[in-house]
Amino acid sequence: MADTTHGQPVKSLAALTDQCVMCGLCLPHCPTYGLDPHEAESPRGRIALARRLASGQLPVTAATLAHLDHCLGCLACEAVCPSHVEYEEIIIQTRALLRPSRPPRGRLSRWLADPAILVRLARLGSAVRAGYWLPTVARWLPGSSRLRRLATEIPGTPAHVSVPPRPAPVTADRGRVILFPGCVASVFDRDTLDAARILLGALGHEVAMPTVPVCCGALALHAGEVEAAARSAQATHSALRACDAETALVCSSGCLGSLRDHGMPGSTLRIDDVLAFLAADVRWPQLRFKTLTQRVAVHLPCTQMHVGSGKQPLLQLLASIPGLQLLVLPNQPGCCGAAGNYFIEQADHADRLRAEKLDQFGRQSADLLLTTNIGCRIFLGNGLRQRGARMAVLHPLALLARQLETQA
Ligand code: SF4
Ligand code: SF4
Secondary structure: OOOOEOOEOOOOHHHHHHOOOOOOOOHHHOHHHHHOOOHHHOHHHHHHHHHHHHOOOOOOOHHHHHHHHOOOOOOHHHHHOOOOOOHHHHHHHHHHHHHHHOOOOOHHHHHHOOHHHHHHHHHHHHHHHOOOOHHHHHOOOOOOOHHHHHHHHOOOOOOOOOOOOOOOOOOOOOOEEEEEOOOHHHHHOHHHHHHHHHHHHHOOOEEEOOOOOOOOOHHHHHOOOHHHHHHHHHHHHHHHHOOOOOEEEEOOHHHHHHHHHHHOOOOOOEEEEHHHHHHOOOOHHHOOEOOOOOEEEEEOOHHHHHOOOOOHHHHHHHOOOOOOEEEEOOOOOOOOOOOOOHHHHOHHHHHHHHHHHHHHHHHHOOOEEEEOOHHHHHHHHHHHHHOOOOOOEEOHHHHHHHHEOOOO
């Protein structure tokens, strides 16, 4: 079976799927089952499909591929499964198994699974959107075309928040940590990376960043491109190791799981959620933040909840800002529809999930929306713009850095 953890022995697909006792407890937590209550759109149904595909009992049909492709990889099912079914490993192995059965991928599909190309497209999108002509051109493309979707949804760089340009000088007496920039995040989430540097610096940490582009490999892994993901992970590991520190911190929850759980088996490098790291810092309570009397909605990405540090460290950090009224958006549906490049590949499902999330947000009458994942930030921000709402969608760290008191 596919060696999906890059050199580590893994269970076979048959063994993984046999762990499912078909109890159905995961069904109410699955966003795609919520959209379409059909067994094949549920975790249990997909596991049954995977088991039969692995044993050769089920021919590969367009319908089977569609049910498997509709999976967001949100892992809400894995989080609630009493049998501890390793759903993520099942879907990765299944997609790898199906890769040869698929028609040769078109150029656009290959682009969408290649972070380096996505970044170039993102930069192009940012540049041309400054002239506002890309969405106009996109309207002339066929309605279902992924190129049109890409032109519409690969946005200009999200509105960057201003963070203190000159944080108070602090002696870096805590040693060095690495800040993992990611590929897409290094284009779209620069304000978050700046904010992380400021907050870590204020606590006395020296911050190092790789000098070459790095990628967690999530897009390739979730497309079943395990070899490409492994190559990307090896290059990333070398780049992080060259920074000469023991801990790498990740701001975007979408990158965290791939990097920590799949990217670098056997590595002694500690990969941590920057939010958990900051919340556990003994000096954090010494930081002072300016008052902000606003209603702030918090979207909790699936990755934050199921592979990141959950909501507790995040809410703990935000509670440092006096006057803030935090409104956590409901868990259901758990996913906003962004899910890597899902929002391009599965536009209809993604739009329906986003609409529900934006409706929830609308009911909160909030002044600001926060999310810890760059994919959610882009997708929800585009959705708000398309609804005519001129509202910033920020990473919580950007808000914290903006409110940080700087001593003269
Ligand atoms: S994945 Fe887990 S919760 Fe879902 S049906 Fe199987 S055993 Fe039950
Ligand atoms: S990963 Fe998410 S979308 Fe996929 S089956 Fe599990 S709950 Fe459903």
